Amino acid sequence: MNDAQQSIIAYCRPGYEVDTGNELTELATQKALYGYPVFKAGEGYIRFQFHVPEHAEQFINEVAVSDTIFPRQMFLVLASIAIEDKSDRIGPVLNALAQSDISRCGTLFVDYPDTEDGKALAKLCRKFAVPLRQALRAKEYLTRKEQLNLAALHVFFTSGEACYVGVSQAKMRSPFENGICRLKFPPKAPSRSTLKLEEALLTMLSARQREAICRAGARAVDLGACPGGWTYQLVSRDMHVEAVDNGKMADDLMATGLVDYRAEDGFKYRPQMGHVELLVCDMIEKPDRVAVLMANWLTRNWATHAIFNLKLPMKRRYETVRAAIEAVGSQLASANIKTTMVIRHLYHNRDEVTVAVIRKN
Ligand SMILES: C[S@@+](CC[C@H](N)C(=O)[O-])C[C@H]1O[C@@H](n2cnc3c(N)ncnc32)[C@H](O)[C@@H]1O
Structure with missing residues (x-):
C-alpha cells in the first residue's frame, strides 16, 4: 500500500x-x-x-x-x-x-x-x-x-x-x-455578482427551502445592493426587495416596480414593515461586523432567514470565518433560535465566503 x-x-x-x-x-x-x-x-x-x-x-x-x-x-x-x-x-x-x-x-x-x-x-x-x-x-x-x-x-x-x-x-x-457549479450570466443582470447569489440559492438551499423562501410576493432586504446583481436574483423570483446602498441601482430593476431603493447606511437600516422573509448582504465590510449585524437581524426577527457574504482577509482566512460564524451561532443559541447554517467558498466568490442561515420551523 x-x-x-x-x-x-x-x-x-x-x-x-x-x-x-x-x-x-x-x-x-x-x-x-x-x-x-x-x-x-x-x-x-x-x-x-x-x-x-x-x-x-x-x-x-x-x-x-x-x-x-x-x-x-x-x-x-x-x-x-x-x-x-x-x-x-x-x-x-x-x-x-x-x-x-x-x-x-x-x-x-x-x-x-x-x-x-x-x-x-x-x-x-x-x-x-x-x-x-x-x-x-x-x-x-x-x-x-x-x-x-x-x-x-x-x-x-x-x-x-x-x-x-x-x-x-x-x-x-x-x-x-x-x-464547479458553472452558470450562464443572465444578460439583463446589472453585475457579475449576481452569479454569487444564484449559485448560493441553487447549491446551498434545498429545492423545498428555495420554494418556501424565494416565493412570489415575499419580502427581502438587500444590504449593499448596488448596482443590483443580488436584487436581480430576488426580483426575477417575483420578490419585493428593499435595496439599501448609497450607490446607483440599475434602471431596469427600478422599472420592475418590485424594488424599493433606500440610500441609507446598511448598518442602521431597519425593514420598512418590521420584518422580511429574507435578508441578503454583500457589503464590503469586516467579517466580524457583518456577522454581528446578521445575528441582530435574526434574533430581533427582522428577517426569518439570511444569506450573506463575509469578505476574507489575506491571512488566517479559515480562522476568521470560524470566529465570525461562532459569533452568529452563539447569538442565535442565546435567543434559542434553531437554524441550519451552510458556509461555502462558492465558485463565483473570490476572497469571500457565502453563509446561508435558514431558520428551522
Ligand atoms: C460588492 S458591492 C455589492 C454588489 C451587489 N451585491 C450586486 O450584486 O450588484 C458592495 C456594495 O456595498 C455597498 N456598501 C458598503 N458599505 C455599505 C453600508 N454601510 N451601507 C450600505 N451599503 C454599503 C457599496 O456601496 C457597494 O455598492
Missing part, C-alpha cells in the same frame, strides 16, 4: 490550499481522526493524509462536501498512478481498480485542477472519459446506465502523466464536474 491510499483529495480554489488544509485538519480532529495536509500552494487541491487507512474512509463517509467551507469536491484515494505509457492511460486505472475492493459505481468524474496548467488538461480529460467509461462498464466497475444514487468513481489528472483514482458516496460529493 502506498501513502496515497490512506488519504483523501480535496479540490479548492487555487491559493486556498492552506485554508482547506486547516479546515480538514480541524474537522478530522473533531472526529478523533488524525492526519495532515500535503499540498503545493496554488495547485488548486490538497491531499489529506491520514495516519490510519480506516480513518480516511471514515472521514469521507461522514463529512459531506456541503458540510465544509473550502473544498469543492472530495474523494477517497484508491491509488496514485504515474502513467508511463501515454498511449495507454486506461490500463493503469483498471489495474488499480483490480487491486481495490470497490463495489460497482454509478457515475464517473474525470477532473483536473482549476489552474492554468489544469485547464490545459481539459481536452485530455474529455477525450479520455469516453473510452474509459466503456472499459469500466465492460469490467463492471460502472453501471450500464448512470445511477447518481450510487458511489462515483473519480479520476483526477494532476498532469498528463499522473492521476489519482478514488471514490465518493452519493450524498457526500459535489454533483459538479471539477466541483
Whole structure:
C-alpha cells in the first residue's frame, strides 16, 4: 500500500490550499481522526493524509462536501498512478481498480485542477472519459446506465502523466464536474455578482427551502445592493426587495416596480414593515461586523432567514470565518433560535465566503 491510499483529495480554489488544509485538519480532529495536509500552494487541491487507512474512509463517509467551507469536491484515494505509457492511460486505472475492493459505481468524474496548467488538461480529460467509461462498464466497475444514487468513481489528472483514482458516496460529493457549479450570466443582470447569489440559492438551499423562501410576493432586504446583481436574483423570483446602498441601482430593476431603493447606511437600516422573509448582504465590510449585524437581524426577527457574504482577509482566512460564524451561532443559541447554517467558498466568490442561515420551523 502506498501513502496515497490512506488519504483523501480535496479540490479548492487555487491559493486556498492552506485554508482547506486547516479546515480538514480541524474537522478530522473533531472526529478523533488524525492526519495532515500535503499540498503545493496554488495547485488548486490538497491531499489529506491520514495516519490510519480506516480513518480516511471514515472521514469521507461522514463529512459531506456541503458540510465544509473550502473544498469543492472530495474523494477517497484508491491509488496514485504515474502513467508511463501515454498511449495507454486506461490500463493503469483498471489495474488499480483490480487491486481495490470497490463495489460497482454509478457515475464517473474525470477532473483536473482549476489552474492554468489544469485547464490545459481539459481536452485530455474529455477525450479520455469516453473510452474509459466503456472499459469500466465492460469490467463492471460502472453501471450500464448512470445511477447518481450510487458511489462515483473519480479520476483526477494532476498532469498528463499522473492521476489519482478514488471514490465518493452519493450524498457526500459535489454533483459538479471539477466541483464547479458553472452558470450562464443572465444578460439583463446589472453585475457579475449576481452569479454569487444564484449559485448560493441553487447549491446551498434545498429545492423545498428555495420554494418556501424565494416565493412570489415575499419580502427581502438587500444590504449593499448596488448596482443590483443580488436584487436581480430576488426580483426575477417575483420578490419585493428593499435595496439599501448609497450607490446607483440599475434602471431596469427600478422599472420592475418590485424594488424599493433606500440610500441609507446598511448598518442602521431597519425593514420598512418590521420584518422580511429574507435578508441578503454583500457589503464590503469586516467579517466580524457583518456577522454581528446578521445575528441582530435574526434574533430581533427582522428577517426569518439570511444569506450573506463575509469578505476574507489575506491571512488566517479559515480562522476568521470560524470566529465570525461562532459569533452568529452563539447569538442565535442565546435567543434559542434553531437554524441550519451552510458556509461555502462558492465558485463565483473570490476572497469571500457565502453563509446561508435558514431558520428551522
Ligand atoms: C460588492 S458591492 C455589492 C454588489 C451587489 N451585491 C450586486 O450584486 O450588484 C458592495 C456594495 O456595498 C455597498 N456598501 C458598503 N458599505 C455599505 C453600508 N454601510 N451601507 C450600505 N451599503 C454599503 C457599496 O456601496 C457597494 O455598492
